[in-house]
Amino acid sequence: MATALPDTTYAVLGLCAKKPGSGYDLAALADQSLAYFWPISRTLVYRELERLQSLGWVDGELVHQVRLPDKSVWSPTPEGRRVLVEWLAQPVGSHTGVRNRFLLKFFLGAQMPPAAMRALLDDYRESLCAMRGDLASVIERLQGIPGATMGRLSALHGMRTAEARLAWLDEIEIELRTDDRPEAHPERASTGYITTDGGQDAHRTRRP
Amino acid sequence: MATALPDTTYAVLGLCAKKPGSGYDLAALADQSLAYFWPISRTLVYRELERLQSLGWVDGELVHQVRLPDKSVWSPTPEGRRVLVEWLAQPVGSHTGVRNRFLLKFFLGAQMPPAAMRALLDDYRESLCAMRGDLASVIERLQGIPGATMGRLSALHGMRTAEARLAWLDEIEIELRTDDRPEAHPERASTGYITTDGGQDAHRTRRP
DNA sequence: AAGCCCATGTAATGAGTTACATGATTCG
DNA sequence: CGAATCATGTAACTCATTACATGGGCTT
Numbered sequence: 001m002a003t004a005l006p007d008t009t010y011a012v013l014g015l016c017a018k019k020p021g022s023g024y025d026l027a028a029l030a031d032q033s034l035a036y037f038w039p040i041s042r043t044l045v046y047r048e049l050e051r052l053q054s055l056g057w058v059d060g061e062l063v064h065q066v067r068l069p070d071k072s073v074w075s076p077t078p079e080g081r082r083v084l085v086e087w088l089a090q091p092v093g094s095h096t097g098v099r100n101r102f103l104l105k106f107f108l109g110a111q112m113p114p115a116a117m118r119a120l121l122d123d124y125r126e127s128l129c130a131m132r133g134d135l136a137s138v139i140e141r142l143q144g145i146p147g148a149t150m151g152r153l154s155a156l157h158g159m160r161t162a163e164a165r166l167a168w169l170d171e172i173e174i175e176l177r178t179d180d181r182p183e184a185h186p187e188r189a190s191t192g193y194i195t196t197d198g199g200q201d202a203h204r205t206r207r208p
Numbered sequence: 209m210a211t212a213l214p215d216t217t218y219a220v221l222g223l224c225a226k227k228p229g230s231g232y233d234l235a236a237l238a239d240q241s242l243a244y245f246w247p248i249s250r251t252l253v254y255r256e257l258e259r260l261q262s263l264g265w266v267d268g269e270l271v272h273q274v275r276l277p278d279k280s281v282w283s284p285t286p287e288g289r290r291v292l293v294e295w296l297a298q299p300v301g302s303h304t305g306v307r308n309r310f311l312l313k314f315f316l317g318a319q320m321p322p323a324a325m326r327a328l329l330d331d332y333r334e335s336l337c338a339m340r341g342d343l344a345s346v347i348e349r350l351q352g353i354p355g356a357t358m359g360r361l362s363a364l365h366g367m368r369t370a371e372a373r374l375a376w377l378d379e380i381e382i383e384l385r386t387d388d389r390p391e392a393h394p395e396r397a398s399t400g401y402i403t404t405d406g407g408q409d410a411h412r413t414r415r416p
Numbered sequence: 417a418a419g420c421c422c423a424t425g426t427a428a429t430g431a432g433t434t435a436c437a438t439g440a441t442t443c444g
Numbered sequence: 445c446g447a448a449t450c451a452t453g454t455a456a457c458t459c460a461t462t463a464c465a466t467g468g469g470c471t472t
Contacts, residue, residue, distance in 0.1 A: 006459065007309060014316035024423050034315065037308040041461060046425065067469060069423045081319075088317055089324040092310045094335035099307075100245040101215060102300045107242065107362045108222035109296055111289075116297040127302035147318075153380050154315045157373065164372030165365065172361050214431065232451050249433060254453065275441060277451045 005051075010087045011038055012048040013057055013076060017084055020075035023049050033151065036158060049074055057083060117176075125169050128162045135159040213259075216248055218295045220256040221265055221284060225292055228283035231257050241359060244366060257282055265291060325384075333377050336370045343367040 011034060015026050026049075027042040034040060040048075052058040057080030060072035076084065102124050109117050135155045142152035219242060223234050234257075235250040242248060248256075260266040265288030268280035284292065310332050317325050343363045350360035 003458095007312060008459080011312055011316070014312075014319070017319055018316070022423070023425090024421095034312065037306065037311040037315075039307075039460095043425080043462085044460060047460095065422090068421085069468070071423060084316075085320060085324065088313050088320045089327060091331040092313060092328065092335070094339055098245065099247075103245040103362050103365060104215060104219055104222075104242065105296050105300060106365075107245075107358050108219070108226070108292075110358050111222070111225055112293060112296045116293065119297060120300065123299040127300070131302055149383070150315050150318050153383070154311050156380070157311060157314075157376050160372045160376045160379075161369055164368045168365050168368045171368075172364070175357070175361070211430090216431080230451070231453090232449095247432095251434085251453080252432060255432095273450090276449085277440070279451060 007038070008040055008044065009048050009051060010084060011040060012045055013052055013080055013084050014088075016049075016058060016074045017076045017081060020073050022071035022073055024071070026074070037154070052080070056080075121169060121173075125166065128166050128169075132159055132162040132166070135162065215246070216252065217256050217259060218292060219246055219248060220253055221260055221288055221292050222296075224266060224282045225284045225289060228281050230279035230281055232279070234282070245362070260288070264288075329377060329381075333374065336374050336377075340367055340370040340374070343370065 011030070012026060015030055015034070019025075019029065021029065023046045024042075027040070027045040030038075030040045030045065031042075049058065049060075052074075053060065057077055058074045059077050060074050062070060063073050064070050102120075105120055106124075109120060112120070135158050138155045139152055139159065142148040142155070145152075219238070220234060223238055223242070227233075227237065229237065231254045232250075235248070235253040238246075238248045238253065239250075257266060257268075260282075261268065265285055266282045267285050268282050270278060271281050272278050310328075313328055314332075317328060320328070343366050346363045347360055347367065350356040350363070353360075
């Protein structure tokens, strides 16, 4: 078997399976839907369509337009639909390489002056609130619209996540107010790393 | 101002600010801590150290060892500490390009036969349970360890997120059992996209 | 006249991964 | 004797982004 294709390839395939369209169309649609949890740039859409075509998974129908440029409307081939369903059915696994910029800063943030940490947390709270609000209005709008179920439930997933993280902010607020942060002096502190080896600093260089 | 450096550069800088060490050490530490929310491969650590050195943000002290290979122990320069704090203080923004492989499949999953959707959800639940369990034990172990506060709270962030998503699974279970999924027939259905334009399919090609 | 929309790309750059190379030491 | 650990890389590759190019039509 050849090297596994990137998820983005299947994402584009899935998009034109939902609704056939030009590369431009699909990119615009991706930007309004998948972008929340799987951003794809316009250029990449074209590249993936090229690949999908060479794999025989999509087929382009040239559509002439009078006041607009001609375009190719892409839809999946039967084979394309088959591999899409196959890919969808494969388990997702837990380590999906999720990157969280906030946590990165938060974890390293013991170095920060308290005021900066304050600002970081406030900023995070604000963006979570905004996200919750946005998603709430999306959900409300999609209520009862046939065929919008998956979109609405995806938005709900994001909203529940945002809510939980806001609750987390309240939860840690108490703990950080006690200002019990010994790691503010890095040279003397334990690393505080999330390890599974009993709390000792692992991978210490063995001394001769 | 030159192009912004990737967050990973600051991540490595932050690591050796927490605890100076060889590239090997830092990679191992990253693998036990940051890997949960910011994975960095070993090779990349070396490349970033090189860059950090050329920027004058870290300094390497050569340490001779008798039974082990010599190594360079990296620590941040005063300038390095300054830019680290500066970077930490910058707001994180909401759209951090978070990718969620599960949501990608879930959203496109209207195409799937119900059994495959079932499998996808069960799989997701299982990995969330595992994650919650792992993080719970991490948190318990870090209880009361001085200097482990940030690590513990980061783990708590992950646990709360996992809990909320498990609750989301329960929440949607009811809705999906009704089997009201008109988008199972893509050709006839609305796209169900998360848009902000009033629920109509946007970017339709204007007809002449 | 300026500027956006539709439509399709090219080119350059950069981030990140995986596989591989090397070589001493130490553990089972 | 083989495997793992410590230590530092090189090489090749791929995903993804950003900037740029082109050009007709429509809006203000």
